[in-house]
Amino acid sequence: MSDRYHRSMLLFGAEGQQRLCETSVLLVGAGGLGSPFAQHLALLGVKRVMAADAEELDETNRNRFVGARFDDPVPGSAKVDLVCRTVKEINPEVDVQPLPFNLVSAEVFAAAREADWIVGCFDKDGPRAILNELSAVYDKPYIDLASDVPEPGIYGGRVCVSLNGNGCLECMGLLDRREVRRYFETPEQREREDAIYGIPQGALEEKGPSVSPINGVIASIAATEFMVAVTGMREPTRLQEYRGWESKVLVSKDEPTADCPICKGIRGKPQEADVERYLRLPHLRFGE
Numbered sequence: 376m377s378d379r380y381h382r383s384m385l386l387f388g389a390e391g392q393q394r395l396c397e398t399s400v401l402l403v404g405a406g407g408l409g410s411p412f413a414q415h416l417a418l419l420g421v422k423r424v425m426a427a428d429a430e431e432l433d434e435t436n437r438n439r440f441v442g443a444r445f446d447d448p449v450p451g452s453a454k455v456d457l458v459c460r461t462v463k464e465i466n467p468e469v470d471v472q473p474l475p476f477n478l479v480s481a482e483v484f485a486a487a488r489e490a491d492w493i494v495g496c497f498d499k500d501g502p503r504a505i506l507n508e509l510s511a512v513y514d515k516p517y518i519d520l521a522s523d524v525p526e527p528g529i530y531g532g533r534v535c536v537s538l539n540g541n542g543c544l545e546c547m548g549l550l551d552r553r554e555v556r557r558y559f560e561t562p563e564q565r566e567r568e569d570a571i572y573g574i575p576q577g578a579l580e581e582k583g584p585s586v587s588p589i590n591g592v593i594a595s596i597a598a599t600e601f602m603v604a605v606t607g608m609r610e611p612t613r614l615q616e617y618r619g620w621e622s623k624v625l626v627s628k629d630e631p632t633a634d635c636p637i638c639k640g641i642r643g644k645p646q647e648a649d650v651e652r653y654l655r656l657p658h659l660r661f662g663e
């Protein structure tokens with residue numbers, strides 16, 4: 376083991392480091408949360424980082440995209456390439472695989488089957504719901520990161536760790552039903568619904584505030600849970616909420632609802648769950 380992990384091993388031992396060095400991670404969403412999280416993976420020294428995101432960098436990402444340089448061209452810089460470059464620049468021992476695809480793609484589904492851990496860094500609940508289900512069906516530990524600025528003066532986020540069927544985004548009530556339902560609709564269905572009910576608030580694709588310090592806290596909490604779980608320091612905490620406006624991190628005392636269809640129903644049952652059905656819905660491949 377090289378000296379680069381000396382100070383890490385003082386915390387979790389050579390065996391813990393060895394486990395990290397044997398762990399592969401699929402990171403879905405290579406943006407404001409994914410880029411600082413990837414940095415931790417490189418520094419911790421995991422075996423492999425597979426980064427998935429179909430988007431390219433745009434000018435408005437530059438306030439929070441860790442590892443994007445001022446002269447990276449816009450357009451023309453795939454987010455996954457920037458994240459993988461950062462990982463390699465920090466730690467060339469880490470194997471990287473850029474996946475410039477949306478979550479709903481055969482490539483990312485295959486990576487989910489291959490990975491030891493799955494990490495979701497989205498700003499929407501639709502893809503979050505799919506990755507939550509995918510992780511359970513393939514029986515992989517899943518960490519979901521969310522930063523949240525719901526109204527002026529309120530800012531923070533949360534980290535949910537879901538493993539062994541002991542709670543997930545579904546049974547912890549962390550998914551916005553309406554948002555998830557809309558995500559699954561075709562553009563025609565959405566148009567029809569909007570014509571009847573009016574356009575729902577927040578559905579106009581407007582982007583909310585997002586800043587690097589808050590994303591950095593969320594990514595660090597998530598990376599800490601990943602580290603303690605992989606190295607065996609302790610069990611990861613199921614749900615933590617960062618209240619930036621109060622300078623607090625709270626551990627949720629909420630228990631998952633019983634009989635979760637994800638945790639208790641389809642976990643570890645890829646045949647029965649047929650998660651591949653999402654790949655047969657072409658409209659989900661776009662507009663993530």
Ligand SMILES: [Zn+2]
Pocket residue numbers: 542543544545546547631635636637638639
């Ligand atoms: Zn559940």
